[in-house]
Amino acid sequence: MIQKNIRNFSIIAHIDHGKSTLADRLLEATGALTDREKSAQYLDKMELEQERGITIKAQSVRLNYRAKDGQDYTLNLIDTPGHVDFSYEVSRSLSACEGAMLVVDAAQGVEAQTLANVYMAIDQDLEIFAVLNKIDLPSAEPERIRAEVEEIVGIDTSDAILASAKEGIGIEAILEAIVQRVPAPKGNPDAPLKALTFDSWYDSYQGVVVLVRVFDGTIKKGEKIKLMATGGVYEVQKVGAFNPHPIQLSQLSSGDVGFIIAGIKVVEDAKVGDTITHLHNPAAEALPGYQEVNPMVFSGLYPVDAADYDNLRDALEKLRLNDAAFSFEPENSLALGFGFRCGFLGLLHMEIIQERLEREFGVNLITTAPTVVYKVTTTKGELLEVESANMLPEIQFIEQIEEPFVLASIHVPNEFVGPVLKLCIERRGIQREIKYLTANRVMVVYEMPLNEIVLDFFDRLKSISRGYASLDYEHLDFRISKLVRLNVLINGDVVDALSLIVHQDKAQHRGRDLVSKMKEFIPRQQYEVAIQAAIGNKVIARSTVKALRKDVTAKCYGGDITRKRKLLEKQKAGKKRMKQIGSVELPQEAFLAILKVKD
Numbered sequence: 001m002i003q004k005n006i007r008n009f010s011i012i013a014h015i016d017h018g019k020s021t022l023a024d025r026l027l028e029a030t031g032a033l034t035d036r037e038k039s040a041q042y043l044d045k046m047e048l049e050q051e052r053g054i055t056i057k058a059q060s061v062r063l064n065y066r067a068k069d070g071q072d073y074t075l076n077l078i079d080t081p082g083h084v085d086f087s088y089e090v091s092r093s094l095s096a097c098e099g100a101m102l103v104v105d106a107a108q109g110v111e112a113q114t115l116a117n118v119y120m121a122i123d124q125d126l127e128i129f130a131v132l133n134k135i136d137l138p139s140a141e142p143e144r145i146r147a148e149v150e151e152i153v154g155i156d157t158s159d160a161i162l163a164s165a166k167e168g169i170g171i172e173a174i175l176e177a178i179v180q181r182v183p184a185p186k187g188n189p190d191a192p193l194k195a196l197t198f199d200s201w202y203d204s205y206q207g208v209v210v211l212v213r214v215f216d217g218t219i220k221k222g223e224k225i226k227l228m229a230t231g232g233v234y235e236v237q238k239v240g241a242f243n244p245h246p247i248q249l250s251q252l253s254s255g256d257v258g259f260i261i262a263g264i265k266v267v268e269d270a271k272v273g274d275t276i277t278h279l280h281n282p283a284a285e286a287l288p289g290y291q292e293v294n295p296m297v298f299s300g301l302y303p304v305d306a307a308d309y310d311n312l313r314d315a316l317e318k319l320r321l322n323d324a325a326f327s328f329e330p331e332n333s334l335a336l337g338f339g340f341r342c343g344f345l346g347l348l349h350m351e352i353i354q355e356r357l358e359r360e361f362g363v364n365l366i367t368t369a370p371t372v373v374y375k376v377t378t379t380k381g382e383l384l385e386v387e388s389a390n391m392l393p394e395i396q397f398i399e400q401i402e403e404p405f406v407l408a409s410i411h412v413p414n415e416f417v418g419p420v421l422k423l424c425i426e427r428r429g430i431q432r433e434i435k436y437l438t439a440n441r442v443m444v445v446y447e448m449p450l451n452e453i454v455l456d457f458f459d460r461l462k463s464i465s466r467g468y469a470s471l472d473y474e475h476l477d478f479r480i481s482k483l484v485r486l487n488v489l490i491n492g493d494v495v496d497a498l499s500l501i502v503h504q505d506k507a508q509h510r511g512r513d514l515v516s517k518m519k520e521f522i523p524r525q526q527y528e529v530a531i532q533a534a535i536g537n538k539v540i541a542r543s544t545v546k547a548l549r550k551d552v553t554a555k556c557y558g559g560d561i562t563r564k565r566k567l568l569e570k571q572k573a574g575k576k577r578m579k580q581i582g583s584v585e586l587p588q589e590a591f592l593a594i595l596k597v598k599d
């Protein structure tokens with residue numbers, strides 16, 4: 001396709017504003033879907049992908065469209081992940097485009113996530129046009145939302161398209177706007193090759209499939225290519241595009257979007273943001289914007305049943321094949337046995353992986369409280385990166401601890417501002433800005449320690465705002481803080497799975513909390529059990545489980561031996577799930593309950 005008839009665009013939308021439904025409508029309208037596929041929301045379907053020789057993880061597709069001007073166009077819809085955890089991937093996907101369509105729910109209006117992505121698109125100089133979706137809803141107020149988008153986002157919305165993805169309204173107007181408003185790519189097909197990798201995934205038949213946007217030059221089967229950041233050299237086996245089914249093409253040229261298969265074995269070798277060039281006649285410099293992504297949030301994952309350890313490891317390895325941002329290494333805990341310490345980009349990434357492990361791989365998990373990465377300087381002057389409370393050196397060997405801070409933007413209706421501010425202050429937030437976006441919507445911006453967000457900030461925010469608040473955050477820097485390790489001890493032995501890194505001012509409160517929760521879950525034993533919370537050697541909270549006096553079988557009067565046996569068997573079965581901490585046996589449920597309980 002000649003460049004002047006190519007349009008590369010993304011859809012920016014807040015979760016649930018209708019991005020997938022709208023994308024499906026565009027596929028349908030351009031004849032990309034068969035009737036069978038229309039029955040299901042196509043772009044999210046993993047099962048469908050598996051039927052084919054090649055997985056279609058990315059929702060980036062090529063649409064063929066004959067516009068009203070009578071000309072044929074290739075419209076490349078480039079998908080962007082819809083969450084703050086993946087903002088680097090979003091920025092790379094956007095940089096593969098010339099334009100973006102901003103989809104806003106005509107009943108809900110602008111949300112924090114919408115804004116974050118729009119600003120990224122503005123930074124990349126993309127042409128942006130607005131679509132107000134869900135106008136079929138009785139609660140839709142397109143005129144009010146049109147003004148709101150203009151005011152908040154700062155783009156002209158006088159020609160915003162009114163649409164209903166559900167009812168198929170406005171679809172043609174959207175296709176025309178893509179042709180009219182998104183600029184054609186401007187590259188040089190004869191210059192040395194520069195192609196941006198904006199997504200990659202592992203396919204069990206083909207190896208790694210790399211999605212690229214070619215900026216300059218042309219790439220063909222059989223050519224030797226080089227990935228400029230990782231230095232890997234490969235031979236191109238296939239080039240093609242998704243329509244949405246994979247089609248093989250003879251070449252991809254400047255302006256094109258498509259896939260490359262080149263015998264790359266692991267996704268780590270085809271990193272998002274890398275530039276592909278030819279081994280011979282390479283580009284002088286790579287495309288800008290490449291970054292290494294590092295996990296920001298860590299948590300221990302343990303199988304509920306120790307016999308599942310190998311399954312869990314296999315499942316983690318499979319997930320890792322496809323996700324260069326996810327890391328894991330073996331870890332063991334006195335309380336929970338053998339498991340893995342895993343690193344994630346953020347909380348949502350963590351939840352996605354946990355859910356996939358449980359659902360797709362059938363492994364039941366215990367998850368320890370998520371933590372962030374701390375930079376610890378020891379008294380000897382060493383710098384350590386600590387991602388688990390148990391890795392933190394003893395207090396006397398620590399010179400200082402730095403923790404990651406983020407800039408959190410919260411969008412909330414007027415009436416909930418009070419509770420939101422209170423929550424931010426409780427979580428050690430430092431106020432940057434409170435801005436009235438409209439008469440009824442407020443944006444609250446705080447600098448906050450990530451450590452206070454990973455626990456349950458988002459849940460709390462949702463509950464105090466009856467679901468109306470939305471949150472977005474970006475990383476700022478590391479700051480020195482008074483952090484300590486809080487241990488829980490049972491009859492003098494540390495329960496490693498429950499150790500936490502907390503701010504000194506909060507240690508007392510959390511200590512008391514943990515100790516009293518623990519008490520609820522520890523059954524009485526033959527002797528007294530002391531539960532303590534301590535910082536170093538200093539005990540800051542304590543509770544006691546009194547000794548047990550009664551014999552469990554004492555109730556079985558009348559010598560009913562079968563009843564007695566049953567009781568003993570029950571006790572035995574219960575024991576299997578007990579964990580021994582020093583001399584005390586704890587039911588596994590105690591950990592499950594506490595690790596799941598939120599404060």
Ligand SMILES: Nc1nc2c(ncn2[C@@H]2O[C@H](COP(=O)(O)OP(=O)(O)OP(=O)(O)O)[C@@H](O)[C@H]2O)c(=O)[nH]1
Binds near residue numbers: 019021133137163164
């Ligand atoms: N009434 C109405 N509902 C719609 C419309 N478009 C989408 N929806 C519904 O809104 C919900 C969210 O739509 P999706 O297309 O999944 O939204 P999304 O933005 O892709 O959401 P994520 O995939 O979670 O990011 C679904 O229940 C859709 O059926 C519309 O025009 N009108």
